[in-house]
Amino acid sequence: MDKTIRIEVLFPEIANLYGDLENISYLKKSCPEIEVAETHLVGEPCFMEKTPDLIYMGTLTERGQRLAVEKLAQYKAKIVEMIEAGVHFLVTGNALEVFGGKITDTNGSEDCGLEIFPIHAKRDMMKRFNSLYLAKFVDGETAMDIVGYKSQFTHSYWDGEAGEGVFDTVRGPGLNPEITKEGVRRNNFLGTYVIGPVLVLNPPFAKWLLKEIGAGDVELAFEKEAMEAYEARVKEYSDENTGFYY
Numbered sequence: 001m002d003k004t005i006r007i008e009v010l011f012p013e014i015a016n017l018y019g020d021l022e023n024i025s026y027l028k029k030s031c032p033e034i035e036v037a038e039t040h041l042v043g044e045p046c047f048m049e050k051t052p053d054l055i056y057m058g059t060l061t062e063r064g065q066r067l068a069v070e071k072l073a074q075y076k077a078k079i080v081e082m083i084e085a086g087v088h089f090l091v092t093g094n095a096l097e098v099f100g101g102k103i104t105d106t107n108g109s110e111d112c113g114l115e116i117f118p119i120h121a122k123r124d125m126m127k128r129f130n131s132l133y134l135a136k137f138v139d140g141e142t143a144m145d146i147v148g149y150k151s152q153f154t155h156s157y158w159d160g161e162a163g164e165g166v167f168d169t170v171r172g173p174g175l176n177p178e179i180t181k182e183g184v185r186r187n188n189f190l191g192t193y194v195i196g197p198v199l200v201l202n203p204p205f206a207k208w209l210l211k212e213i214g215a216g217d218v219e220l221a222f223e224k225e226a227m228e229a230y231e232a233r234v235k236e237y238s239d240e241n242t243g244f245y246y
C-alpha cells in the first residue's frame with residue numbers, strides 16, 4: 001500500500017444499533033495501516049479539513065436520524081461535492097434515509113432528510129419488518145453473492161424513475177417490497193438497508209471495498225474462517241426451504 005488510507009466514521013455514538021461499527025473494525029484488523037477518524041455530533045466533520053477515502057455511517061434510531069440530518073445539513077454542499085467527485089461512502093440500515101427526502105409516519109408525523117437523493121420513506125412504527133437477505137452485487141466485471149439481514153420500520157420509494165441500486169435482490173425485499181433493486185447508488189456512494197456487519201458477513205465485498213479505496217489486494221483478518229461462514233450462509237439462504245421472514 002503506497003498511501004495512507006483514511007476512513008471517516010460519522011456519529012459512532014448514535015449510529016451503531018446493530019453492531020455496524022464492526023464493519024470498520026474488520027477493515028482495520030485486515031489492514032492495520034488504515035487510519036480511522038470519528039466525527040461526532042459536536043465539532044466539525046473531518047471531511048471539511050481533508051477528504052477521506054471512505055465515509056461510513058450505520059443504523060440510527062429515529063431521533064438519531066433527526067440529529068444526523070440537523071448536523072449534516074450545514075455541510076450538504078460539501079457532501080454533494082464529494083459524492084459527485086467519486087468519494088466512497090458506505091451507509092447501512094436506515095442511515096440511507098438521512099440522504100433522502102421526506103420520511104412520513106402513519107401517525108401523521110414527518111421528518112426530512114438532506115434531500116440529496118430523490119427518494120422518500122414511509123414509516124410504520126407498529127410494524128417492524130424482519131428478514132434474511134440474499135442478493136447479487138455487480139460492479140463491472142466483478143460479481144458476487146451478498147448475504148445479510150434487514151430489520152426496519154420503513155421502506156423507501158423513488159420519486160419518479162427508479163435510480164441505480166446497490167444490490168440485485170434474489171430473496172428478500174429490495175429498496176421496498178415492490179422492486180428488486182436494493183439500496184441507493186450514485187458513483188461510489190453505496191447506501192443499503194442491509195444492517196449490521198455486512199462486510200464481516202461478506203468477505204468478498206470487504207476485499208472489493210478495500211481495493212476500491214486504495215488498500216490493494218489485502219488478505220482479510222480470519223479470511224479462511226470468514227469465507228467458510230460466508231459460503232455456508234449463501235448455501236443456506238439460497239435454499240428455498242430456508243424461512244426468510246420472521
